[in-house]
Amino acid sequence: MKTIVVLGVGLAGAPLIRQIMRTTVLKSKDYKMIVVSPTTHFHWPIAMPRVVVPGQMPDEKIMYPLEPTFREYPKDKFEFVLGSASSLDPDGNTVTVALDDGTSRDVSYDTLFIATGSSAKDEMPWKLVGTAANTFDRIHALQKQVESADTVVVAGGGLTGAETAGEIGYQYGKNRKKQVYFIYNNELPLSPAVMDSVRKQTKLELERMNVKLMPKTTVTKATIQGKDTILQLRHADGTTKTLTTQAYLPTTGMTPNTSFVPTKMLDSNGYVKQTSFLRAEGYKNIFVVGDAGNLEDNRALAADGQAGHLIKVLPGYFDGGSLAEYKVNTKPMYGITLGQSKGTGQMGSFKVFSFLIWLLKGRFLGTDKAPGVAAGKMTMSATFEK
Numbered sequence: 612m613k614t615i616v617v618l619g620v621g622l623a624g625a626p627l628i629r630q631i632m633r634t635t636v637l638k639s640k641d642y643k644m645i646v647v648s649p650t651t652h653f654h655w656p657i658a659m660p661r662v663v664v665p666g667q668m669p670d671e672k673i674m675y676p677l678e679p680t681f682r683e684y685p686k687d688k689f690e691f692v693l694g695s696a697s698s699l700d701p702d703g704n705t706v707t708v709a710l711d712d713g714t715s716r717d718v719s720y721d722t723l724f725i726a727t728g729s730s731a732k733d734e735m736p737w738k739l740v741g742t743a744a745n746t747f748d749r750i751h752a753l754q755k756q757v758e759s760a761d762t763v764v765v766a767g768g769g770l771t772g773a774e775t776a777g778e779i780g781y782q783y784g785k786n787r788k789k790q791v792y793f794i795y796n797n798e799l800p801l802s803p804a805v806m807d808s809v810r811k812q813t814k815l816e817l818e819r820m821n822v823k824l825m826p827k828t829t830v831t832k833a834t835i836q837g838k839d840t841i842l843q844l845r846h847a848d849g850t851t852k853t854l855t856t857q858a859y860l861p862t863t864g865m866t867p868n869t870s871f872v873p874t875k876m877l878d879s880n881g882y883v884k885q886t887s888f889l890r891a892e893g894y895k896n897i898f899v900v901g902d903a904g905n906l907e908d909n910r911a912l913a914a915d916g917q918a919g920h921l922i923k924v925l926p927g928y929f930d931g932g933s934l935a936e937y938k939v940n941t942k943p944m945y946g947i948t949l950g951q952s953k954g955t956g957q958m959g960s961f962k963v964f965s966f967l968i969w970l971l972k973g974r975f976l977g978t979d980k981a982p983g984v985a986a987g988k989m990t991m992s993a994t995f996e997k
């Protein structure tokens with residue numbers, strides 16, 4: 612019997628696992644699957660900017676237990692291993708897993724899927740922080756800080772930062788209940804890949820909610836003193852100052868969860884070198900999907916597209932056919948939610964109306980789709996089972 616091993620149960624992993632089970636493993640006596648993940652729950656990062664605002668989004672909308680889906684599969688066909696891949700021997704076809712109970716175990720595979728995604732820096736629960744329990748603890752601690760703070764500071768000018776500043780501004784800036792700061796190191800919020808008109812609109816909407824913008828500024832140090840965090844700030848012109856906050860929300864980037872992968876398989880940023888067939892470079896039996904790979908940016912749209920592609924082509928491949936190539940969608944697409952009623956975005960070179968972003972994203976932040984994705988019945992853009 613051949614063993615398919617999947618590492619990670621995120622936006623890419625969850626649908627991939629269920630659909631390979633349906634189309635290949637459960638239909639053939641030749642395959643079984645082993646899934647490895649340190650968490651008992653699927654996590655929905657897209658809603659996190661609203662989740663950190665106390666009372667706006669209950670836990671159960673962002674974390675979904677895996678057990679109800681996994682218990683459907685026969686024991687001789689499926690195994691869930693609670694732990695983290697700690698090393699990979701790609702020539703010996705073995706992954707070593709550090710089990711959550713403190714022991715370790717070697718898992719052999721015929722085909723491996725690396726879907727281990729990325730983690731937020733500073734142990735921020737924008738993504739999972741190890742186990743589900745630890746992630747819940749981090750989320751609840753942040754919510755408490757935000758609730759009791761006089762001053763909230765969001766730092767880091769990417770999508771997570773802009774959306775979080777928007778949610779905090781919507782709840783506390785508009786009515787001047789708290790001072791809300793947004794620190795970022797470019798002239799405008801969001802990355803230069805986003806159209807200037809969209810970046811300017813983001814700035815305008817945040818200013819309308821009384822968010823105090825601090826462009827061209829970097830946090831160089833954060834020191835906790837009792838309930839306060841003292842931030843040292845440096846402006847691009849070289850001047851420095853301090854800012855005191857009781858809720859500091861850094862959104863300063865992601866780290867790929869690939870420390871178990873041999874260095875020769877990684878690029879200089881630590882992402883797995885990923886071919887357009889979604890394989891690890893040099894290894895035909897190792898697939899990489901989602902944030903862990905270097906073919907596309909860390910985006911749900913990419914994780915979704917890659918998982919959807921593999922779900923389509925793998926049944927034929929496991930039947931002995933060839934593997935179709937994945938085509939990267941190069942059209943820039945951004946949807947930026949700015950509080951609970953506004954947004955902006957871009958489709959190709961067109962700016963998208965606020966109402967459309969609210970309708971497609973801001974209303975629910977994807978939590979209408981999250982249960983289906985968590986159960987593996989759909990990706991964000993395709994439904995495989997009703």
Ligand SMILES: Cc1cc2nc3c(=O)[nH]c(=O)nc-3n(C[C@H](O)[C@H](O)[C@H](O)COP(=O)(O)OP(=O)(O)OC[C@H]3O[C@@H](n4cnc5c(N)ncnc54)[C@H](O)[C@@H]3O)c2cc1C
Binds near residue numbers: 619660731912
């Ligand atoms: C706040 C926020 C908002 C976002 N909003 C958007 C958006 O609006 N649009 C958009 O396109 N993208 C958005 N993204 C990006 C999107 O969330 C990611 O691209 C997506 O989650 C990637 O999915 P993934 O399955 O590759 O990885 P992840 O979601 O990171 O899942 C990884 C899985 O691997 C497991 N794992 C980790 N390490 C190991 C290991 N060593 N062994 C085994 N398992 C492991 C984890 O427990 C988890 O189950 C947002 C991200 C954040 C943080």
